[in-house]
Amino acid sequence: MVSNNVSRQSPAVCSLQGVEVKEGLAFLTSVRGPCVARRRHRDPAPYRDRKDPKPEIGQEPLLPADKRKSPCNSSTAKTNARAPYDTLGTARSSAASNWPFLLPHSYETPTILCLSSAILPFLPLFTVAAPQPPFLDTIYPNTNPRDTPHNRQNMTPPPPAAIEVIPSAAPASNGGVTDGPMRLEDIYSRRKKTDKSQWGTAAPSRSENFKAYSHSHKPKAKKWDSKFSIESLSRTPARLKGAAVYLARPGIISLGGGLPSSEYFPFEELSFRAPGPGHFDDVTAAAWDTLSVGKHDMAAGKSNYDIATAYNYHQGSGSAxxxxxxxxxxxxxxNPPYADWAVTQTVGSTSALDMSLRMLTEPGDYVVSDExxxxxxxxxxAPLRVKFAGVKMDAEGMLPADLDAVLSNWDPAARSGARKPHVLYLVPTGQNPTGATASAGRRREIYAVAQKHDLLILEDEPYYFLQMDPYTGADAPPAPPPKSHEEFLAAVVPSLLSMDVDGRVLRFDSFSKVIAPGSRVGWITASEQLIERYSKHADVSTQGPSGMSQLMLFKMLDEHWGHPGYIDWLIHIxxxxxxxxxxxVDACERHLPHEIVSWNPPMAGMFHWLQVDWRKHPHASTKSITEIEEEIFLAAVDKGALVIRGSWFYAEPDxxxxxxxxRASFAAAPSDKIQEGIRRFGEAVRESFQLQA
Known part of the structure; x- marks a missing residue:
């Protein structure tokens, strides 16, 4: 960051060839690669007295700790307590020893800023945490599982503090960039600049390339090195996947990858029917459109996606x-409020959860969740030997004060030596199984507790767009539809991701509940560092969702509906x-004994949570709560109604x-069968409690 009040001087003289110098500043453009200045300078002096082992071929030499220097000598410089590899690098050239190079660690650095020592004191320079390049993790000492302390059970916890809701960070300067609200027209104007070199077979892609707005004015996410498991830190890039970056070069002949020739794919065309945008309430055949895609539509200029590409291998992030x-x-x-957020596709949220737990936990750990x-x-x-620690709930879900109490009073001795949890798992909207939905205020309070205890949050949100108006009675007229897409989006409860100023949320989204679960397509949104670790696992395991599913979703969501059409679909569903x-809810009002069964009408999701006052059971003094629960469950099954026992959802069964x-679901059964199913369950309850019909 350079001040505007730099003292004007005559241009300095720099002997570096090809460097243009103006007003004491020199710019060298289009330099690619990690830490180029430190890697390419030819002065051997910084390494002459090295005692550490010689770096292996292809590995960047790292300065010994006692020889690493801060980026500048200005009194305004701030040192970073983290490992020096997360800060701006410094190197000196023998050709211009008074010109320190400041170069952030990033995959592609478009500019090197070269500063004359004559003007250095006037510049308020400081070190900043920079995103880790995706291929440098293997040479970072602080990501080596042998060098990283993972037994953190005895770490001193932070001092107790009052829970304080932390407001979203406001950027110091937006540089003329409008921060929102995002508009649909912004998306399509940005698309004109899309680099289509990512469209090819097995081509790597980054979500950063598809953001409509610049987010550089926002704060960067925190670094989470200490949260990663040994397994995650041990992951290295998939070598063959890395070769795919060269496939985008025009005219290249690939003899490298084992990609089958699409010439032998026994599929020439795929066709399916989908409802036309704006006709979702029309069940007639005329409302459905036939969508078709051929094997070589990309080469023919008919589409950005085709069978030849979709049915071949993908990167773990899925198709661009x-x-x-x-x-x-x-x-x-x-619109996450930090700069370096990223997205990668998943094979549904269950797979994403499994891989995230493996990335963030060790055997014997606990994850905090709803009770x-x-x-x-x-x-x-369970197979990972990770347990859940439950937190008390109310009608809005998890209670923030109880979450704080569980973490503040964590006793490893009472938990078989388990360290204090650093992962929180939540389904904030239409919670499964209770149907509870956290308000915006409740989510902010939970986020504040997560900040206090430095938790990473797994925000599992398959029901996010199934938010409903309050239940006002079976005969009440339906609420009017939103007048615009903007009104619909403004009415949904803000996500934890939208409040995440630290980059501590891993949000799981999925098409399972709003399109079809068999598609097995979802996505994670998190900081680039978290996505990079996750992607290394995906590249050698799930390898991204089914190409057939991706192709069908692309044809329908992108080419047929577009973003406005998808929002119309969400309004409809x-x-x-x-x-x-x-x-x-009406069926419960009609058929359940109110003196025994009570409920809160759900505000989102697919589940109705029914509380049974088992203490009024005639055998409550001789039977346990579990025995009475099983009796009611089996009686309902015998009568032809399946409801799920609440004890199956205990976070802590013991x-x-x-x-x-x-738990009763209103999603699976046909609408006309829901009433009958509840009537049968009501009969089972009455018989168990020996009540008259």
Whole structure:
């Protein structure tokens, strides 16, 4: 960062060849690669007295710790307590020893700023944390699993402090960039600049290339080196995947990769029917359009995606074509308040959760969650020997004060020596199983506790767009639809991602609940550092979602509906699930004994959470809560109704539980069967409690 009040001097003289010097500043453009200045200078002096081992071929020599220098001698310079590789690098050339080079660690550095020592005292220079380049992690000492302390059970916790809601960070200067709200027209004007070299077979892509706005004026995410597992830190780039960067070169003949020739794919054309945008309420055949894609549509100039590309190998991030749409959607809806956020595709949220837990936890760790948590999440964690620590809930979900209490009072001795958790798992909207939805205020309070205890947040949000108006009765008229797309987006509860000033949220999104679960396509939004670690795992495991699914979603979402059409679809599907919610709540009003069963109508999602007052059971004094729960469950099954036992969702099954719940879904059964299913469940409850019909 250079001050505007730099003292005007005559141009300095710099003997570096090819460097243009103006007003004491020199610029050398278009330099690629990690830490180029330090790598390419030819003065051997900094390394002459090295005692550390000689670097291997292809590895950048690193200065010994006692010879590393801060970027400048200005009194305004701030040193970074982190490893020196996360700060601006410094090197000196024998040809111009009074010209220190300041070069941030980044994959592509368009400019090297060369400053004359004559003007250095006038510049308020400081070191800043820079995003780690995707291929430098293997040479960073602080990411070597042998050098990184992972037994952090005895680390001193931060001093207790009052919970304080931290407001979103405001940029010091926006440089003329409008920070929102994002507009649909911004997306399509930005698309004209898209680099289509990423469209090819197995081509690597980055979500950064598809953002409509510049985010450089926003703060950078925190660094999370200490949170990674040994497994994650041990991951290195997939060598063959790295060769794909050269496929974008015009005219290159690839004899390198083992990519099958699309000539032998036994698919010439794919066709399917989808509803036309704006006709989602029309069930007639005329409302459905046939979408087709050929094997070589890209070569023919008919489309940006085709069978030859989609059905071949992909990078772990998925195709650039669909990644562009997902990145635009994320920016439109959430607009994360920090600069270096990134997106990568996933094979659904369950796979994303599994890989995230492996990335962030060690065997014996605990993850903090709601006291009633998604059972599949716990089943995913169990083979990793990771347990869940439950936090009390109310109608809005997790209680922030209880979350703070659990973490502040964490006792490793009472948890088999487990260290204090650093991962929080949440389903904030239409929580599974309770159906609870956290308000914007509740989410800010939870985020503040996460900041206090330095938690990473796994924000699992498959039901985010199934937010509903309050239940007002079975006969109440439906709420009017939103007047515009902007009104719809403004009405949804803000996500934790939209509040994330630190880059501590890993948000899981999915098409499973709003398009089709069999597509197995989702995505994670998080800081570039977290996405980089995740992607190294994906490149050698899931390798991205199905190409067939990506192709069909691209044709429908990008080419057929567009972003406005997808929002119309979300408005439509929200209305449909609201009607189903109303049906099941009305059925409960009609068929369940109110003196035994109680509930709060859900405000989002697919689940209705029913509390049963088991203490009124005639055998409450002789039977346990678990025995009575099982009795009701089996009686309902015998009558032809399947509801799920609440005990299956205990975050801590061995803890004492005083309340009984059942989960009923209003998503799966046809609307006309929901009433009958609840009636049968009501019969089972009455028989168990020996009540008259």
């Amino acid at each position: 074509q669909l990644l562009r749409w997902i990145t635009e959607h994320t920016e439109l809806v959430h 009633y948590a998604f059972s599949t999440a716990m089943d995913t964690a 929200r209305k449909e699930y609201t009607q189903r919610r109303n049906i099941i 803890a004492k539980h005083e309340n009984m719940f059942f």
